[in-house]
Amino acid sequence: MLxxxxxxDVGTTIFTIMSKMAADHQAINxxxxxxxxNAPQGLLDLVTKHxxxxxxxxxxxxxxxxxxxxxxxxxxxxxxFSYDAESEITVVSGATEAIYSAITTVIQPDDxxxxxxxxxxxxxxxxxxxxxxxxxxxxxxxDFSVDWEKVNAAVTxxxxxxxxxxxxxxxxxxxxxxxxxxxGALVESRNLLVISDEVYEHxxxxxxxxxxxxxxxxxxxxxxxxCSFGKTFHVTGWKVGYCLAPKELTAEFRxxxxxxxxxxxxPFQFALAEYIQDPKAYQTLSDFYQKKxxxxxxxxxxxxxxxxxxxGSFFQLVSYGHLxxxxxxxxxxxxxxxxxxxxxxxxxxxxxxxxxxxxxxxFAKSDEDLTxxxxxxxxxxx
Numbered sequence: 001m002l003x004x005x006x007x008x009d010v011g012t013t014i015f016t017i018m019s020k021m022a023a024d025h026q027a028i029n030x031x032x033x034x035x036x037x038n039a040p041q042g043l044l045d046l047v048t049k050h051x052x053x054x055x056x057x058x059x060x061x062x063x064x065x066x067x068x069x070x071x072x073x074x075x076x077x078x079x080x081f082s083y084d085a086e087s088e089i090t091v092v093s094g095a096t097e098a099i100y101s102a103i104t105t106v107i108q109p110d111d112x113x114x115x116x117x118x119x120x121x122x123x124x125x126x127x128x129x130x131x132x133x134x135x136x137x138x139x140x141x142x143d144f145s146v147d148w149e150k151v152n153a154a155v156t157x158x159x160x161x162x163x164x165x166x167x168x169x170x171x172x173x174x175x176x177x178x179x180x181x182x183x184g185a186l187v188e189s190r191n192l193l194v195i196s197d198e199v200y201e202h203x204x205x206x207x208x209x210x211x212x213x214x215x216x217x218x219x220x221x222x223x224x225x226x227c228s229f230g231k232t233f234h235v236t237g238w239k240v241g242y243c244l245a246p247k248e249l250t251a252e253f254r255x256x257x258x259x260x261x262x263x264x265x266x267p268f269q270f271a272l273a274e275y276i277q278d279p280k281a282y283q284t285l286s287d288f289y290q291k292k293x294x295x296x297x298x299x300x301x302x303x304x305x306x307x308x309x310x311x312g313s314f315f316q317l318v319s320y321g322h323l324x325x326x327x328x329x330x331x332x333x334x335x336x337x338x339x340x341x342x343x344x345x346x347x348x349x350x351x352x353x354x355x356x357x358x359x360x361x362x363f364a365k366s367d368e369d370l371t372x373x374x375x376x377x378x379x380x381x382x
Contacts, residue, residue, distance in 0.1 A: 007125050014121075014348040018332065022342035028365075028373045031332075031342040033169070033315065035234040036365035040281070043233055046271035055270045059263040062254060063091025063242070067273035071242055074276055079215050087247045090254055091269060093261040094239035095199045098226035100126050101256045102195045102243065103161070105224075107132040111160035114151060118144075118170055118349030120197065123163050135159070136351055142308065142319070144171025148182040155186065161193050162186075164213060164223075167200040167312025170346050170360045174208050174312040184218040193249075194219060199228035199241070202285040204312040205293060214244060221246055224253065229272055231314075232282050234364075238268050289314055289363075292370065296363040299374030304382065314364035317346065321357035324382040328355050335359075339380055341373045 018031035029036075038044070062068065068085040076082045083089050092098040099122055107113065109131030115123055117136050124134045137154050140147050151162075162183070166175035187194060196213040204210050213219040225244040230236035245253060275281055296316055297309045305318035320331070328345030336342040344360040347353045363370060 006129055010125050014344060018336065018342050018344060021333065021336045025337050025340065027336045027340045027342045028369050028376070029342045030361040030363070030365065030373055031336075031344045033362050034236045034364070035314075036369055037234060039233055039235045040275075043235070043271060043275045043281075046274050047267050050267040050270040053270075055266050057266060059091070059266040059269055061258045061262055063089070063264065064266065064269045064273065067091055067269045068242075070273045070276050071244075074279070074282075075214070075244065077279060079212060081214060081220070083214075083244050084247065088245060088250050090243045090245075090250060090257060091264050092226075092241050092243055092257060093264045094230060095197065095226045095228040095241040096122055097239070097257070097261055098224070098241055098243040099123070099195060099197060101253055101260055102224040102226065102245075103127060103132075104130055104256045105249070105253045106161050106193050106195075108160075110158065112156060112158040114154055114159060114162040115351075116146060116151075116163065116165070117351065118346055119163065120165060120169050121348065124351060132160075133158070134351070139168075139171065139173070141356065144168055144173040146175075146179055146182070148179075148186075151182075152186060155190055155192070159190065159192060161195065163195055163197070165197040167204060167210065169197075169200065169313050170315050170317060170344070170349055172310030172313050172315060172317065174204050175211055177211060180211055180213065180216045180219060183213075184216050187222050188218045192222065194223040196223050196225045198225055199231045200313040201227060202232050202282045203289050203314055204286050205290045205310065208311055210312070224249060232285060233272075233275070235268075238265070240264055240268050240272060292363045292365075292367070295367060296361070296370050296374065299371070299378070302374075302378050303380065305377075314362060316361050316363055317358050318361065319356070319358050320382065325357065326382070328357055328359060332359060335377075335380065339376045341376045 015032045022029040068089045072085040103126045107130040112133045112135050113127045115134045127134050137150050201210045213223045228241040307318045328347050332345045346358045347355040
């Protein structure tokens, strides 16, 4: 039987390719975005506790009530706004599932979706699977801020949805209040919906605040906010996140979610519900990662790369166009094989693979690995 591919242009993701290449060549893996250290021991102990208590069967489809209530309290503490735990908060199997389910909830065939590029590689394939049409708007270079004139010009009568990511991957840009206001005015005037990927919500630097779309009165009523416990607590392999949305949107979201994963591992949910009672568990994350960003950027000063320290996320971009026109994918492979450090070429985040001669490094690694990687990067010859 022959299968006609629904995603004929999609192959193995660059993250899988570079991680495998790193393993094959014993390179330090600064490519794929996962922490190179374990979760807090207290959180791990809570998982064991709840496994031993027998919390090992299916959780409710929308998440265990205790965790949804604790998420409500967390959001209220951070923003002053309360979602209804019963009807507006859904525990999901990672932010990837939340984004997939939200796009599937909203998009009908031939609906247009604004995608701000460079964009995380999940968005466009899901839009296409739903029969939607991605409309690409380039972010400003080199800071990856939003050109609102371009966004407004891209909206048509067919536009249904805008994809938002703050703090931004791969660019590290953190949205401002003006960004929220600009988007709010557009959403209100054109009756659009928004999916906001906020998985790096607790990783911002230099005193910047993360401004969730839920903090804007117009956007709050039109947005699916997708968040990740995996990124926050160094447990990306647990695949636990949550989606916040108004009651009417959540009702439709759950219709899709229940047939994607139905429920998320129960002992993890109980452990997280207990762990996030103490806000310090996530409020200290920015300081933790800023030290790693600063260590990495200090070392980059001894290289030939040009860079601006990331505003948020746990990725740092470097530019080499002033040194070489070598394709970024080829340089990333050469660095992995010849210098023992794996990274990501950011051309993969553009639909047309446009090459700006920029590489992305993940600094969510041990200080020892970052120091070793920097020593290797400093020897790079163009």
